[in-house]
Amino acid sequence: MAIDNLLWWQRGIIYQIYPRSFRDSNGDGIGDLPGITSKLDYLGWLGIDAIWLSPICPSPMVDFGYDVSNYTDVDPIFGTLDDFDEMVREAHRRDIRVIFDFVPNHTSDQHPWFIESRKSRDNPKRDWYIWHDARPDGSPPNNWVSSFGGSGWTWDEQTQQFYFHEFFEQQPDLNWRNPEVRAAMYDALRFWLDRGVDGFRLDAVWFLMKDERLRDNPPNPEYSGDMSPNKKLIAAYNSDRNDMFTVLREMRDVANEYDDRLLIGELYLPIDRLMAYYGPTGDILQMPHNFHLLRQSWDAVHIRATIDLYAGRLPDFAWPNWVLSNHDNPRMASRIGPGQARVAAMLLLTLRGTPTLYYADELGLPDVDIPSEHIQDPEEHTMPGHHAGRDPERTPMQWDASPHAGFTSGTPWLPVSHDYTTLNVEHQKNDPHSMLTMQHRLIALRRSEPALTDGLYAPVLSDGDLVAYTRESSDRSFLMVLNLGSNSQELSLTRLGRQGRIVLNTRLDREGEAVSGSIALRGDEGVVVRLD
Ligand code: GLC
Ligand code: CA
Numbered sequence: 001m002a003i004d005n006l007l008w009w010q011r012g013i014i015y016q017i018y019p020r021s022f023r024d025s026n027g028d029g030i031g032d033l034p035g036i037t038s039k040l041d042y043l044g045w046l047g048i049d050a051i052w053l054s055p056i057c058p059s060p061m062v063d064f065g066y067d068v069s070n071y072t073d074v075d076p077i078f079g080t081l082d083d084f085d086e087m088v089r090e091a092h093r094r095d096i097r098v099i100f101d102f103v104p105n106h107t108s109d110q111h112p113w114f115i116e117s118r119k120s121r122d123n124p125k126r127d128w129y130i131w132h133d134a135r136p137d138g139s140p141p142n143n144w145v146s147s148f149g150g151s152g153w154t155w156d157e158q159t160q161q162f163y164f165h166e167f168f169e170q171q172p173d174l175n176w177r178n179p180e181v182r183a184a185m186y187d188a189l190r191f192w193l194d195r196g197v198d199g200f201r202l203d204a205v206w207f208l209m210k211d212e213r214l215r216d217n218p219p220n221p222e223y224s225g226d227m228s229p230n231k232k233l234i235a236a237y238n239s240d241r242n243d244m245f246t247v248l249r250e251m252r253d254v255a256n257e258y259d260d261r262l263l264i265g266e267l268y269l270p271i272d273r274l275m276a277y278y279g280p281t282g283d284i285l286q287m288p289h290n291f292h293l294l295r296q297s298w299d300a301v302h303i304r305a306t307i308d309l310y311a312g313r314l315p316d317f318a319w320p321n322w323v324l325s326n327h328d329n330p331r332m333a334s335r336i337g338p339g340q341a342r343v344a345a346m347l348l349l350t351l352r353g354t355p356t357l358y359y360a361d362e363l364g365l366p367d368v369d370i371p372s373e374h375i376q377d378p379e380e381h382t383m384p385g386h387h388a389g390r391d392p393e394r395t396p397m398q399w400d401a402s403p404h405a406g407f408t409s410g411t412p413w414l415p416v417s418h419d420y421t422t423l424n425v426e427h428q429k430n431d432p433h434s435m436l437t438m439q440h441r442l443i444a445l446r447r448s449e450p451a452l453t454d455g456l457y458a459p460v461l462s463d464g465d466l467v468a469y470t471r472e473s474s475d476r477s478f479l480m481v482l483n484l485g486s487n488s489q490e491l492s493l494t495r496l497g498r499q500g501r502i503v504l505n506t507r508l509d510r511e512g513e514a515v516s517g518s519i520a521l522r523g524d525e526g527v528v529v530r531l532d
Helices: 033-038 040-046 081-093 112-117 179-194 244-256 271-276 300-313 338-350 425-429 435-448 450-454
Strands: 014-017 050-053 097-102 153-156 161-164 199-202 262-265 321-323 354-358 456-460 466-472 477-483 489-492 500-505 518-521 526-531
Touching: 033 040, 033 081, 040 081, 040 435, 081 097, 097 179, 097 262, 179 244, 199 244, 244 262, 271 300, 300 456, 300 466, 338 354, 338 435, 338 477, 338 526, 425 435, 435 450, 435 500, 450 466, 450 477, 466 489, 477 500, 477 518, 518 526
Parallel strands: 014 050, 014 354, 050 097, 097 199, 199 262, 321 354
Antiparallel strands: 153 161, 456 466, 466 477, 477 526, 489 518, 500 526
16 A cells, blocks of 8 residues: 555554643643643654643543543643644644543543432433442442452442442443433534544543443452452453444444544453454454553563564454553553663554554653652552552653753652753753654654555564564565664574665664674664665
8 A cells, every 4th residue: 555545643653642741831730731732843843643642621630630520621730622722723733633532431420420420319310320239238239340459339328329430439430321421422522523633542442331230250360469459350241342342333433424533442452352443344443552562571572472463463454553651551661671662662663553652752761760758640559569550650751951851840740750951852852872863763764764654564583582574665675673682683684685774773873884694783772774
């Protein structure tokens, strides 16, 4: 397929912004929409095509915006609807699309719908949520646990029933079997589509439908004591249900009322199940988010297998995508170390499929230690001892060497990293060998070479710590060789029978080097070779 025939989200690179942490414009220590608008030039320079914003709707912020109390407004912490419109306008002016994070599975317990719903058993909104009687002994209706630990059921004294919440108890799950709920949520989607958003990232979407009979989940045979408590059971009856596809198809119909809009789904599912969310003919989600690199142990054997299993299972009509990190998982620079973080960035930006970058990963920002008195994420408290808290990967973007890394003139809601005077955009932009320079150049290379967007992917057999593959279009071929270990390695090219020249390496010091016969890599090194 010629690259001109691809849609914007197939050609593009998506950049996830955690709005609280990108740029604070008014000194309250919390990032906001005008702050994002003021940094669009940076994103244009970086070369990304779309921003996905974690939730910005009004919220009591128990789960920092993933507990929505009004689907059709902006939380005052982030600004106003006018600020939103301005941001969208300014983004579009720079050819940057805007992807809105929509939270369909649950609302805040402060949403007027839930406030109504819990008033009485015969309230018209009662059935908008999942209410159920206790068992005869007073215990919850079934054994389902919350993803954030503890029972998924909370008892309501006033109406003497339990309600279900997949996440915190302040996040009651909506009842998607109720047509009124569906209609209200589709109207909320239209509200943002009308304002010009180019797509949605649908939050926690694999939990949307639950077993109507509320059957108990089975124990997980793989469970061991060091796993988080929510892994004790297999989520057989409260997640990934086939009747979900009806609902998702309806959401796609809503998106299809507009031109060229994208639906991404957050789905932590095995590869085979993930593929089902494209729909049998690609009629459901265009992009079921692929977290398989993010969850995989970082060694060549597993990464090779993961890439090829995903590529092999992908239906012909489906477009692939890759995610390395996000606001719920440790940052790459901490998970695999700074050297490998460069290798990982090269992998993400040269595989076939839309990459999603997480803000500040382009700087190699590590997880930042949060002193216990500054902990914000309640998950740290609901699952103590499991390092479940997500604050370390949500710290402010580091712009320059001024106090608080130029993020805020006030006190940031989470601390910046101790080495921010050098680990920042301004410093790295001026350093020809920095992580930012490397990613900037990789992105530029990807944008200028259609083979890196749409070229055929093929693995090159390798062993040891190497991951190698080619990307080929009719007129250009590239070979990527990545060393996932810290010792030097060599790949023989005799089988491939090709030679070429290095166009980019992770340390930015081998450009132009001729390659034939074999290629040697230092530890933690990756190279992109243009084949003759
Ligand atoms: C998703 C979000 C996560 C949030 C959860 C509940 O997994 O990515 O941050 O806590 O949904 O909404
Ligand atoms: Ca602010």
